[in-house]
Amino acid sequence: MPRHFLRDDDLTPAEQHEVLELALAFREDRTVRTPLSGPQGVALLFDKPTLRTQLSFATGVAEMGGFPTVVDGRLAQIGVRESVADVTRVLDRQVSAIVWRTFGQDRLEEMASVSRVPVINALTDDYHPCQLLADLVTIAQHRGGLNDLPGQRLVYVGDAANNMAASYLLAGATAGLHVVVCGPQGYLPTDDVVARAGRIAATTGGSVAVTTDPRAAVVGADVVVTDTWVSMGDEESAAQRVTDLLPYQVTPDLMAEAKDDAIFLHCLPAYRGKEVAAEVIDGPRSVVWDEAENRLHAQKAILTFLLEQR
Secondary structure, three states: OOOOOOOOOHOHHHHHHHHHHHHHHHHOOOOOOOOOOOOOEEEEEEEEOHHHHHHHHHHHHHHOOEEEEEEEEEHHOOOEEHHHHHHHHHHHOOOOOEEEEEOOOHHHHHHHHHHOOOOEEEEOOOOOOOOOOHHHHHHHHHOHHHOOOOOEEEEOOOOOHHHHHHHHHHHHHHHOOEEEOOOOOOOOOOHHHHHHHHHHHHHOEEEEEEEOOHHHHHHOOOEEEEEOOOOOOOHHHHHHHHHHHHHOOEEEHHHHHOOOOOOOEOOOOOOEOOOHHHHOOOOOOOOOHHHHHHHHHOOOOHHHHHOOOO
């Protein structure tokens, strides 16, 4: 059976370290490994809008010696025109891996249950694990290296009920970080995700915490993170969400509570004046452009890792 990457805790701490190490190697030499030489195909399925995900996976597959086949989910109508299982049985006879950016996590899990090739979560409503690999690479790049990840204090501020907050809890705990997610009541992670992250943290020396006080949360942070307040599918409640989340905007005053050398991350797209002030995302502490580039290196690393498990 192939290995899949459906959520952040599909990797053990040792496996995550291996993938991050490989991502840093790809950052230094973009063709250090070419496991898709042939070329072998990789199917890239997109049900949701995309820029960084499509760009980085398509570029990465090509640099690994492969051929990216982009499938527009609006045309394929996976699960509507054809069942997820039937689509998967078509794809896995023609490609070496499947990457899917979709809505429900259950759709991805159904695909993985049928697929004879690795399936990678390129974003669902529940998790965004490829982004977290890139973020951990970025933290290692700017804060001492991969071996210095354990013990770093990462604080996520904003909509703490979304897929990014869940992934920060799980991937951060796996890396041994001290993860704090902060948002108002009604915008907090599920008890299940917090509990799973807590169990992982107990084995890695990390920790997880949930709070509603942004200023207290950010004190002493090594890394401060936020995300858009209006995710795909939340557009109808946009005005209410902005009102509820405005006290959680990452401003220069809030960043002043973090360590002097703290960095700022945002997975993008960003909305200046909402979840983050322009002075922060465009300021000297922001490493968001390195973070965006690191999607490329991290995704090549997870593809290589999964392909070598076959």
